[in-house]
Amino acid sequence: MSQPTAAPPLIRLEGVRKSFRLPNGEAFDAVRRTTLEVSEGDVFGLVGQSGAGKSTLLRLINLLERPDAGRVFVAGRELTALSRTELRAARQQIGMIFQQFNLVQNATVFDNVAFPLRIHGRHGRAEIDARVRECLDLVGLSEKVDSYPAQLSGGQKQRVAIARALAPRPQVLLCDEPTSALDSETTRALLQQLREINQKIGVTIVIVTHELPVVQALCRHVAILEKGQVVEQFAVDGPVASRKTVLGQEIDALVRQRSRETHQQQAAAPVQLRGVAHA
Ligand SMILES: Nc1ncnc2c1ncn2[C@@H]1O[C@H](COP(=O)(O)OP(=O)(O)OP(=O)(O)O)[C@@H](O)[C@H]1O
Secondary structure (H helix, E strand, C coil): CCCCCCCCCCEEEEEEEEEEECCCCCEEEEEEEEEEEECCCCEEEEEECCCCCHHHHHHHHCCCCCCCEEEEEECCEEHHHCCHHHHHHHHHHEEEECCCCCCCCCCCHHHHHHHHHHHCCCCCHHHHHHHHHHHHHHCCCHHHCCCCHHHCCHHHHHHHHHHHHHCCCCCEEEEECCCCCCCHHHHHHHHHHHHHHHHHHCCEEEEECCCHHHHHHHCCEEEEEECCEEEEEEECCCCCCCCCCHHHHHHHHHHHHHHHHHHHHHHHHHHHHHHHHHC
8 A cells, every 4th residue: 555645845945045245245144055844734933042044034935035045835836936926926825924013003903904905906895894804803803993003902913913914815824023022911812812823724824933932832843043044943742852952952841841730730620629619
């Protein structure tokens, strides 16, 4: 009997490289030759110190940064081979959210979420209306449809940004430090929301973060970057292994700590329940 063949990755960065010109004219290698694959439905974290090249690598996925060398594939298409018009259409497959939300301040929540649908001119009014309301429902913000961004909290603004990113039904959601501007309670709620969205609609998430608890709480796989290169990559809940990097060891320690806490809570639960029953 033949072996089942593994599904091809949804995202493949193949030997990509990106350098920037410094003010003194020298070239700075932000991403050195890198190959990276992300499976469909995954939640994949990119972590590393400041300046390691995380955001640049993320922005290579939708060609917000064009690689100096190498190829980028998303959902079976080579984005690096597309014309500008083809690329604009292909980008409908890739939503993105940012640290500072990037909402249009003088537009309502409805108009912010409708924006990516309107610019492509392929959707009728009723269709846009239904899709905007569906996306706001998905992020729990239906009642804010007529508000303006200034009337929302940071967490709510990021939810609007998520609804806007998801409106064109992308297969991929890129997240560039989405919780860095949020307090810890709001961060927890937003991570829960992203987890639910990943499970509910199967969108593949790639997230840049410098917060290791975000990796522990959300990601299934993680790649650790140093000086523009992936130096280590592993399954976050995978078997304990000796990690090459300090960040890898710290992620493992967090995962183990969380798992111990969960076991302790589970062990304590029947006692608490008995206590309640006797009260
Ligand atoms: N447009 C640009 N022009 C010049 N240099 C850039 C540009 N974008 C990024 N860089 C440089 O490339 C390097 C990698 O930047 P990048 O933003 O990808 O890192 P990062 O790991 O996301 O860092 P941080 O966590 O601080 O955001 C940094 O040294 C940065 O200064």
